[in-house]
Each structure stands twice: as structure tokens, then as C-alpha cells.
Amino acid sequence: MQHHWLRNLAVIVLAGLVLAACTSSGKKGAQEPLPGNEQPTVTAPAQSDSEISRSVDASGNPINPQTGQPLTRVFYFDYDKANLQPESLAILELHAAFLKSAQDRRVTIDGYTDERGTREYNLALGERRAEAVATFLVSQGVRRSQIDVVSYGEERPADPGHTEAAWAKNRRAELVYH
Amino acid sequence: MAAHAQITIEIDRGYDNPKKIAVVPFGVGAGIQGLDNPSDIISFDLARTGQFAPTPTKNMLSMPDQPKEVLFRDWRVLGDEYVVIGRVDPAPNGNISVSYFLFDVLNERQLANGTFTAPTTALRDMAHLASDEIYEKLTGIRGAFSTRIIYVLALDLSLKTERYRLEMADADGARPRTLLESKEPILSATWSPDGKSVAYVSFEKGKPCIILQEIASGARTVLTDFPGLNSAPAFSPDGRQLALVLSKDGDPEIYTMNLATRELRRITRQRGADTEPSWTADGKSLVFTSDRGGKPQIYQIEIATGLTQRLTFEGDYNARARMLPDGKHMVFVHRNDGVFHIAVMDLDKGRLMALTSTSLDESPSIAPNGTMLIYATQDKGRGILAVVSIDGTVKYRLPSSVGDVREPAWSPFLNRTR
Numbered sequence: 001m002q003h004h005w006l007r008n009l010a011v012i013v014l015a016g017l018v019l020a021a022c023t024s025s026g027k028k029g030a031q032e033p034l035p036g037n038e039q040p041t042v043t044a045p046a047q048s049d050s051e052i053s054r055s056v057d058a059s060g061n062p063i064n065p066q067t068g069q070p071l072t073r074v075f076y077f078d079y080d081k082a083n084l085q086p087e088s089l090a091i092l093e094l095h096a097a098f099l100k101s102a103q104d105r106r107v108t109i110d111g112y113t114d115e116r117g118t119r120e121y122n123l124a125l126g127e128r129r130a131e132a133v134a135t136f137l138v139s140q141g142v143r144r145s146q147i148d149v150v151s152y153g154e155e156r157p158a159d160p161g162h163t164e165a166a167w168a169k170n171r172r173a174e175l176v177y178h
Numbered sequence: 179m180a181a182h183a184q185i186t187i188e189i190d191r192g193y194d195n196p197k198k199i200a201v202v203p204f205g206v207g208a209g210i211q212g213l214d215n216p217s218d219i220i221s222f223d224l225a226r227t228g229q230f231a232p233t234p235t236k237n238m239l240s241m242p243d244q245p246k247e248v249l250f251r252d253w254r255v256l257g258d259e260y261v262v263i264g265r266v267d268p269a270p271n272g273n274i275s276v277s278y279f280l281f282d283v284l285n286e287r288q289l290a291n292g293t294f295t296a297p298t299t300a301l302r303d304m305a306h307l308a309s310d311e312i313y314e315k316l317t318g319i320r321g322a323f324s325t326r327i328i329y330v331l332a333l334d335l336s337l338k339t340e341r342y343r344l345e346m347a348d349a350d351g352a353r354p355r356t357l358l359e360s361k362e363p364i365l366s367a368t369w370s371p372d373g374k375s376v377a378y379v380s381f382e383k384g385k386p387c388i389i390l391q392e393i394a395s396g397a398r399t400v401l402t403d404f405p406g407l408n409s410a411p412a413f414s415p416d417g418r419q420l421a422l423v424l425s426k427d428g429d430p431e432i433y434t435m436n437l438a439t440r441e442l443r444r445i446t447r448q449r450g451a452d453t454e455p456s457w458t459a460d461g462k463s464l465v466f467t468s469d470r471g472g473k474p475q476i477y478q479i480e481i482a483t484g485l486t487q488r489l490t491f492e493g494d495y496n497a498r499a500r501m502l503p504d505g506k507h508m509v510f511v512h513r514n515d516g517v518f519h520i521a522v523m524d525l526d527k528g529r530l531m532a533l534t535s536t537s538l539d540e541s542p543s544i545a546p547n548g549t550m551l552i553y554a555t556q557d558k559g560r561g562i563l564a565v566v567s568i569d570g571t572v573k574y575r576l577p578s579s580v581g582d583v584r585e586p587a588w589s590p591f592l593n594r595t596r
Binding site: 118120123149151156159 | 406409453467541
């Protein structure tokens with residue numbers, strides 16, 4: 001998995017460099033793209049819908065075409081629940097559009113819970129949350145083969161605190177693009 | 179060797195009328211230096227049970243280390259019911275021997291004695307063996323002081339240096355050593371019934387997989403690495419099978435693996451999550467957590483027939499059950515008013531009793547003699563271990579000097595040579 005991740009990082013870095021060059025945002029040090037066989041997953045200033053949805057930031061994460069900002073990749077859940085919150089859906093639709101137009105990209109959905117409850121049951125709950133995201137993406141036409149699901153349960157909290165506020169931040173699914 | 183988190187013990191509560199026992203500092207033979215006195219170890223073992231109140235050394239009127247030196251009146255006036263004396267002496271081949279004698283003060287007679295010989299590094303082992311024998315003689319229950327615990331120590335959580343250690347220590351927290359260190363989470367560690375191996379869930383591959391590790395050699399084998407969950411390993415009482423949870427076919431389901439052939443058998447076939455399997459003492463059934471009814475509750479399935487019954491009905495969160503050796507009681511995590519406690523249930527009567535009153539209590543693991551259980555809780559925002567007697571009366575905590583400690587598992591009886 002580590003090697004896999006590193007290999008993909010190289011692609012992402014490459015894509016980021018190309019993006020920097022294309023947008024010529026005034027950043028100095030925009031270098032020549034590194035030689036390589038893999039095509040970068042970005043295109044020049046977008047014209048069509050599919051090109052818009054393929055835009056990525058320097059880290060290779062999709063950009064929200066409406067705001068130009070990176071798409072939110074963290075989605076929160078209610079306590080003990082694994083159903084998507086209504087406000088998550090619009091952003092997840094944009095992720096789905098990105099994955100449909102960039103079928104060479106893969107995403108891992110990491111599912112998490114807060115610390116309450118048993119660790120093993122929380123692994124199951126975290127998986128259910130991640131699967132809820134995966135199922136939604138597939139319902140939007142994303143190929144299941146582009147999606148991996150990993151549950152961490154209550155491990156790796158976003159906020160290590162023990163308050164309601166910390167718990168709310170920890171009940172989440174995170175999209176990690178490769 | 180890396181600096182270790184030191185675990186100490188703070189006793190919170192015991193029985194109202196513990197038996198008074200004097201454990202006299204052992205006589206130490208010429209040439210033996212720098213070792214703990216076995217009396218300290220034995221005294222602390224007995225004190226932790228809550229059933230015994232050791233007499234402070236400073237109150238003792240005499241310090242015999244030979245049976246003929248014991249004057250029973252010296253102990254009667256202190257109210258002691260029992261006296262333990264002993265010696266540590268050099269033995270051939272660089273070993274030491276630890277011998278002890280247990281006396282009944284009222285009846286003025288010797289109840290037990292024993293001698294153990296081993297290298298000096300095994301002094302604590304010999305003291306714990308003496309404790310085991312003394313405890314069994316006085317209570318009729320096999321002592322579990324010579325056992326060990328494994329637990330997960332999480333260090334530098336949420337920092338770049340975040341790491342996880344699978345630690346093994348004596349049951350009193352002494353002599354910790356690291357079985358595995360990883361940057362990725364480790365959880366659900368469990369003992370094989372022979373005490374020679376552990377199985378656990380590791381995220382070292384970027385996803386959960388189940389790993390079997392031999393303690394002595396450190397040799398590790400990946401048992402399952404399927405897509406989805408690979409979790410909650412539990413050895414069958416005969417050590418031949420491992421119950422585990424896989425979600426490769428959709429929902430988390432319970433399987434058993436034949437450890438010789440690695441053959442998998444699917445046990446549960448319901449919608450919803452089935453997880454946290456634990457074997458009944460006869461090896462014929464599994465108790466497990468399922469939310470097939472909407473909320474997590476504990477069920478029991480007979481492996482041969484698939485016959486399933488729900489065991490818990492009180493409350494809307496009951497999970498991670500472990501059966502007591504008597505087969506009649508079960509401990510588990512129970513949520514009441516939003517707070518998670520360890521509870522015990524009499525399976526015949528269906529009565530539930532909360533054993534702990536702190537919050538976020540989880541991962542109960544029962545001592546092999548069935549008298550106490552160790553569990554994970556929080557203290558000042560940090561994960562620590564604590565122990566409670568099965569009747570809820572005795573409690574002690576094992577705070578660690580560093581890190582978050584969680585998911586303890588109490589070993590089976592370990593056969594050590596006398």
C-alpha cells in the first residue's frame with residue numbers, strides 16, 4: 001500500500017506541475033514536466049463540462065468548478081448513523097463527475113467513527129459510512145473499480161479530544177485520491 | 179531497548195473485611211544483591227485481589243525467615259490470620275532459589291510451602307508462582323498472578339511521530355516489552371489458548387489485516403488480507419480455529435478459520451454487521467455483536483446448527499461480549515444514558531449488573547481464573563487500563579507513564595516450569 005501510494009504520488013506531483021505550468025499563476029519555479037509515460041490528469045483552461053470536472057489542484061485533488069477551490073473531501077455523519085447528510089450530496093456529485101471524466105483516477109474512501117462504542121463495532125460502522133459514500137458515487141455513474149473503501153473505525157481521530165465537538169469532527173468519511 | 183512506558187497500580191476499592199496476612203520480608207542469602215524482595219511482590223499480588231490486607235512491615239514484631247522462628251503470638255496480637263515467610267538463596271549454576279512457607283496463625287500450623295529455582299531474571303516469576311499457590315490454598319481458586327497481559331500503547335497521537343505498540347507485560351504491569359511497533363493502528367490483540375502466540379489486526383498494509391505472531395520468535399504470518407474488514411480474531415478454546423470478521427462478501431460477517439488448513443467457513447448470514455465473536459467454553463458456540471435488529475445487541479450462535487438466539491435486551495447498545503469460564507456469565511460493553519460501562523450478565527437469570535461507573539469503558543478481558551477482568555477506560559483524557567472483580571467490589575487502575583493504553587487482553591494460564 002505504501003508503494004502504491006508513493007507511485008501515485010509521483011503522478012499527482014506530475015499533474016500538479018503541469019497544472020502550475022498551464023495556469024502560470026505567477027508561481028516561480030514552474031518546471032518542465034518530468035518525463036514519464038503516464039499522461040497528466042489535467043487539461044488546459046477548460047471549455048467543456050467534462051474538462052471542468054477534471055480540474056485538479058497541485059495535490060491532484062479535484063477542484064470545485066463553481067468556486068475554483070479544492071472540493072471538500074471530508075463528509076460528516078450523525079452519531080451512530082451511516083446515512084449521508086443532505087448537504088454532502090451536492091459536493092459528492094461533483095466528485096462523481098470528476099471520477100467519471102477521469103477514469104484513470106482512483107479514490108479510497110476512509111471511514112471513521114468517534115471514540116464512543118467498541119472498537120470492532122466502530123470498524124463496522126466506519127465501513128458502513130465509507131460504503132454509503134461509495135454507493136452514492138456508484139449511483140452517480142462512477143465505476144466501482146475506481147473506489148476502495150477502508151474503515152479505520154475510531155482509530156486516527158481528526159480531533160483527539162473527548163468532547164462533543166471533537167466527536168462531531170471524527171464521525172466522517174474522507175476521500176483520498178490516488 | 180526503547181524506554182518503556184511504566185505502568186503502576188492504584189488500588190481504588192476492595193472488600194470490607196479483607197483477611198489480614200503478614201508477608202514477612204524474605205531472608206536473603208549471601209551474595210544476592212540488587213533484587214526485589216519476593217515479599218513485596220507477593221504482598222502486592224495478594225493486596226490487588228482485594229481479599230487480603232497485608233500487614234505493613236513496620237508493624238511486624240519479628241522477622242522470621244525459617245519455620246522454627248515463627249512465634250504465632252507475634253502475629254495474633256496484630257490480628258493476622260496468616261503469615262508468609264521465605265528466603266532467597268543462591269542455587270547451583272548461577273540460579274537462585276525462592277522458598278516460602280504459609281502458616282495459619284489461629285491453628286498454629288503450616289498450610290503450604292514451596293521452592294522454586296531459576297535464573298535471577300525469573301525472580302518475579304518465582305514470586306508470582308508463590309502467590310498463585312498461596313492464593314489457591316487460602317481461597318480454593320487458582321491464582322492468576324503468573325499470567326500476562328497484552329495491550330496496545332498509542333504514542334504521539336495526531337502527531338507526525340504517531341505510532342502504535344503491541345506491548346506484553348506481567349499481569350501487574352511489570353516488565354513490559356514490545357511485540358510490535360507500527361506507524362499504523364494495531365487493534366484487537368488476543369492470545370492463543372497455549373499462550374505462545376497472539377493474533378491482532380494491523381493496518382500496516384494501509385487496510386486492516388489479521389496477523390498471527392509467535393511470541394518467542396516474533397515470527398509473523400498474515401492470516402487474512404481480504405478487501406474490506408479483516409478483524410476481531412478470537413482463538414477457539416482448543417486453539418485449532420480462529421473466529422474472525424470479514425466484509426468481503428458485503429456486510430461484516432463472522433467466519434471461522436481452520437488454522438491448520440486456512441480453510442474459511444462462513445458462520446453468520448444476516449443483514450447488518452456481525453462482529454466481535456467470542457467462543458463459549460465448550461467451543462461449540464460463538465457469542466457476537468450484531469445490529470441485525472437495528473441496534474448492536476449480543477447474540478449466540480451454535481456453530482453446528484446455526485441456531486441463533488439474542489442474549490441482551492436491556493438498553494440499546496450491548497457489544498463485545500466475553501464469556502466467563504463458568505459458562506454462565508458474560509461480560510460486555512453496555513451503554514446506559516449515553517455512557518459506556520462494563521456489565522456482567524447472569525445468562526440463566528438474564529440479570530444485568532454494571533461493574534464500572536466511569537465513562538468510555540471498553541474491551542473487557544477476563545482473567546483465566548474468572549475472578550477479575552481488565553478493561554480500557556479514560557483518566558484525565560488519556561486511555562488507561564483498569565481491573566475490576568467480577569462481583570464489582572474490587573477496583574484498581576494501571577496508569578501508564580506515557581501514551582494512550584487500550585485493548586488489554588489477559589493471557590490464559592501460562593505453564594511455567596517450577
